[in-house]
Amino acid sequence: MVLAAPAMVPTLLGAQQQAAASAAVARLVANPAKVTIRAGESQALTVTAYDAAGNVVADGQVRVVGPRQAFAVSNGQIRAFRAGSYTASATAMGANGPITLDIPVIVSWPALSKLTITADSGRLYTGISIGHKVAGAHADGSPRHGLVATWRSSNPTVASVDRFGTVTGLKAGTAVITAESEGVTATKNYTVATNPVTRIALDIKEDVILTGQVVHLNATARNAAGAVVKDAPITWSYTYIPDDTTAAPGGPGIVDWGRFTPNYPGRFTLLATSGNVTARKVLEAKPRDVVRRITVTGRGEVNTTATSDLWPYAGKDGRDYCLVGTWGGDGYALVFDITNMDNIVKTDSIKIDARTINDVTVSPDGRYGVLAREGASNRVNGVVILDLANPAHPKIASSFDQELTGGVHNMFATNDYLFAISGGQKYVIIDVKDITKPKYVSEYQHPNARIHDLWVHDGIAYSAQGGAGAVMVDVGNGKWGGTIEKPKLINVFAINSGHEIYPYFQKSTGRVYLFLGDEEMNRAGRVWEGTNYRSTLGTPGGVAQTSGGYVHIVDATDPMNPRKVGRYHLEDYGAHDIIVEDDVLYQAYYDGGVRIVDVSGELMGNLADQRREIAVFKPMDPKAFTANASFVMNAMPWKGRVLFTDFNSGLWAAKLEPKTNPVTP
Known part of the structure; x- marks a missing residue:
C-alpha cells in the first residue's frame, strides 16, 4: 500500500510495470471511509487494494489526490488546511484500467x-x-x-x-x-474631527496610456490656507466611457493600492475624493497593439508515448540541442539537434530505470544534463546525471538518490549545484562540480506543505508549495543569513497556488515578479467541467485532456513584503510551465496551447483582458498520441524561436513573424 502525495496530473505506472504491480487490483477500501477532521490537525488514512477474491494486493500502488489548499496526504496521514467539504480520490491500476475510490473529507475550523x-x-x-x-x-x-x-x-x-x-x-x-x-x-x-480639506491637487502627468499601463495615483489634500493635510484619506474611483458602446466590457479598469490600470480602450475619468471635495483627471486608454503571427518551423515528433519537459542547450561542438523527457514512456529521454530549427533531427535516446521522466534540465554552461526519475522498479528513484561532452550522444555520468527516494518531479540546475525535489516533501541540494561523484550538500523542507516546483534567482530559492504558497529561502544570497550549506527561510507569501513558479527580474522597473501557475486538472463545479480523460491518460488515443487554474503574478521585489498584483487568466484552460525573458511570458497553457504574452512595465490586473497576448498556437496532429489534442507542457525561447513540448505530439519549434504595420485606406 502506498499513499502518494496530491498531484494534479496522476502519475500512472508504465505499461509493463502496471501489469506486474497492480493488474489484479479489483477494488479499493479506505480506512476511515469518511474523514472528519479539523484544520491544522492530522490523522491516519490508509487505502488498501484488493483483488477480485478479496485478497490484499501487497504491491498494488495507490495514489490519493485532492485539492492542494484543502489537505495533503502523505505517509499514511492526511493533514487538513482549510475548512470545507472535499473529496480525496484514490486510484490504482486494475486489469482493465484504473480502479478509483472517492473518499469524503469534511474539514471544520477549530474554535x-x-x-x-x-x-x-x-x-x-x-x-x-x-x-x-x-x-x-x-x-x-x-x-x-x-x-x-x-x-x-x-x-x-x-x-x-x-x-x-x-x-x-x-x-x-x-x-x-x-x-x-x-x-x-x-x-x-x-x-x-471636522474635515479641514477644501481642495485636492492632482499630480498625474499621463494623458494617453495603453491598456494594462499602470498609472500612479498621486494627490495632495490641502486646507483653506493652502497647507497640506497629511492625514486626510483620499479615495480614488473612476468613470468609464468605452470606445464601442455596443461591446462595452465589465470591469474596465482597476484602482488598487494607489495605482490605476485600464483593461480596455476608452476614456477614463479618475476621481480623487476626500469628504465632499473631489478632483478629476481624464485619461484616454488606447489598445495595446502587440499581436504577431506565429509560424511553425520544425518538429521533433513523438507519437508513441506522451512527452513531458524540454531543455535546449548549446553543445560543446558548437551545435544546439534539446533534451526531451517522456511521461509514462518506460524511462526514455530523447536528444534532438535543433541547430537548424527548420529541420529538427533526433540524434539519440537514453534509457534509464524509470516510469516517467517528468523533468529534464541542463546546466547553464552546457556541461551536464539531468533526468528526473519517477516510478523506478526498485522505488529508489533519484536523478540521473548526464555527461554532455559529446552533446549529441550524452552518456550517463552518475546517479544520485540520497534523500530522493520519493520520486523527483522537478529540478533546477546551476553550474555547480543541482536542486532536486524529493517526493513533493522537500528539495535536496547536490554538489555537481564533479558529475561523476555528486555529493549531498543540504536540504530544505517547509512544514505542512507540498512542494512542486522551484527556481533560484540571485541566491534565493523560490518554490511553489501547496498548503503554503510561494516560499522564499536564502540559499546563498546572504542578506537573510542563508548559505548553500545552511538554507534559511526568508518569508512565505500565502497564495492559493502551489504548482509552477518563475522569478523574473524586470530591468525597466527594477522589480522582481513571481509568476505562479495553478495547474488544476479537476474542473468539477465549473460551468464547463471538462472531459473525463483519466481512464485513457497515458495510453494511445483516448480522450483529450482538460485543465483549469491560471497564473498569479506577485511583486516580490521586497521578499519581506510581497504583494499579489495581477494574473493571466483564461477560464477554459489551465496553466503549466512558465518562462519569462525580455519582458515576454512564454506560457505552456495545456489545452490552451502555447501562449506568448507581453509583460512589459509594471503589472496589474488580468493580462488576458489587456490585449497583452502576442501570439497563441495550439498544436494539432492527427497522428499524435491522442489525435488533434493540444496539451502543451513546456515552452521556452531559444535563439529567436519558441520551443515547446506537447504531451501528445512531442517537440515543436516556431517563430514570431515581424510585426507588420496596418494598411490605412
Whole structure:
C-alpha cells in the first residue's frame, strides 16, 4: 500500500510495470471511509487494494489526490488546511484500467481565539470613510480564513459602520467600533474631527496610456490656507466611457493600492475624493497593439508515448540541442539537434530505470544534463546525471538518490549545484562540480506543505508549495543569513497556488515578479467541467485532456513584503510551465496551447483582458498520441524561436513573424 502525495496530473505506472504491480487490483477500501477532521490537525488514512477474491494486493500502488489548499496526504496521514467539504480520490491500476475510490473529507475550523482589527491609513474626519479588516486566529496562532464579522458603532450619530467594516465620520465626537465573530470581539476607538480639506491637487502627468499601463495615483489634500493635510484619506474611483458602446466590457479598469490600470480602450475619468471635495483627471486608454503571427518551423515528433519537459542547450561542438523527457514512456529521454530549427533531427535516446521522466534540465554552461526519475522498479528513484561532452550522444555520468527516494518531479540546475525535489516533501541540494561523484550538500523542507516546483534567482530559492504558497529561502544570497550549506527561510507569501513558479527580474522597473501557475486538472463545479480523460491518460488515443487554474503574478521585489498584483487568466484552460525573458511570458497553457504574452512595465490586473497576448498556437496532429489534442507542457525561447513540448505530439519549434504595420485606406 502506498499513499502518494496530491498531484494534479496522476502519475500512472508504465505499461509493463502496471501489469506486474497492480493488474489484479479489483477494488479499493479506505480506512476511515469518511474523514472528519479539523484544520491544522492530522490523522491516519490508509487505502488498501484488493483483488477480485478479496485478497490484499501487497504491491498494488495507490495514489490519493485532492485539492492542494484543502489537505495533503502523505505517509499514511492526511493533514487538513482549510475548512470545507472535499473529496480525496484514490486510484490504482486494475486489469482493465484504473480502479478509483472517492473518499469524503469534511474539514471544520477549530474554535476562534482572537480577533484583530486593521484600519486603512488616515484620520477619521467628518465625511471621510475608512475601511477596516478583521483577522482571526486560533489558539495555536494559525489564521482563520473566510472570517465573517458583525460590526457595530457605540455612537452611530458620530461614526457609522457598515457590514463590511467601512467606518464613516458624521460629526465631531467619539465612538468605539466593535467587530464580533463567534463570541470573540475586537474594538477600535475613534475621535472624529471636522474635515479641514477644501481642495485636492492632482499630480498625474499621463494623458494617453495603453491598456494594462499602470498609472500612479498621486494627490495632495490641502486646507483653506493652502497647507497640506497629511492625514486626510483620499479615495480614488473612476468613470468609464468605452470606445464601442455596443461591446462595452465589465470591469474596465482597476484602482488598487494607489495605482490605476485600464483593461480596455476608452476614456477614463479618475476621481480623487476626500469628504465632499473631489478632483478629476481624464485619461484616454488606447489598445495595446502587440499581436504577431506565429509560424511553425520544425518538429521533433513523438507519437508513441506522451512527452513531458524540454531543455535546449548549446553543445560543446558548437551545435544546439534539446533534451526531451517522456511521461509514462518506460524511462526514455530523447536528444534532438535543433541547430537548424527548420529541420529538427533526433540524434539519440537514453534509457534509464524509470516510469516517467517528468523533468529534464541542463546546466547553464552546457556541461551536464539531468533526468528526473519517477516510478523506478526498485522505488529508489533519484536523478540521473548526464555527461554532455559529446552533446549529441550524452552518456550517463552518475546517479544520485540520497534523500530522493520519493520520486523527483522537478529540478533546477546551476553550474555547480543541482536542486532536486524529493517526493513533493522537500528539495535536496547536490554538489555537481564533479558529475561523476555528486555529493549531498543540504536540504530544505517547509512544514505542512507540498512542494512542486522551484527556481533560484540571485541566491534565493523560490518554490511553489501547496498548503503554503510561494516560499522564499536564502540559499546563498546572504542578506537573510542563508548559505548553500545552511538554507534559511526568508518569508512565505500565502497564495492559493502551489504548482509552477518563475522569478523574473524586470530591468525597466527594477522589480522582481513571481509568476505562479495553478495547474488544476479537476474542473468539477465549473460551468464547463471538462472531459473525463483519466481512464485513457497515458495510453494511445483516448480522450483529450482538460485543465483549469491560471497564473498569479506577485511583486516580490521586497521578499519581506510581497504583494499579489495581477494574473493571466483564461477560464477554459489551465496553466503549466512558465518562462519569462525580455519582458515576454512564454506560457505552456495545456489545452490552451502555447501562449506568448507581453509583460512589459509594471503589472496589474488580468493580462488576458489587456490585449497583452502576442501570439497563441495550439498544436494539432492527427497522428499524435491522442489525435488533434493540444496539451502543451513546456515552452521556452531559444535563439529567436519558441520551443515547446506537447504531451501528445512531442517537440515543436516556431517563430514570431515581424510585426507588420496596418494598411490605412
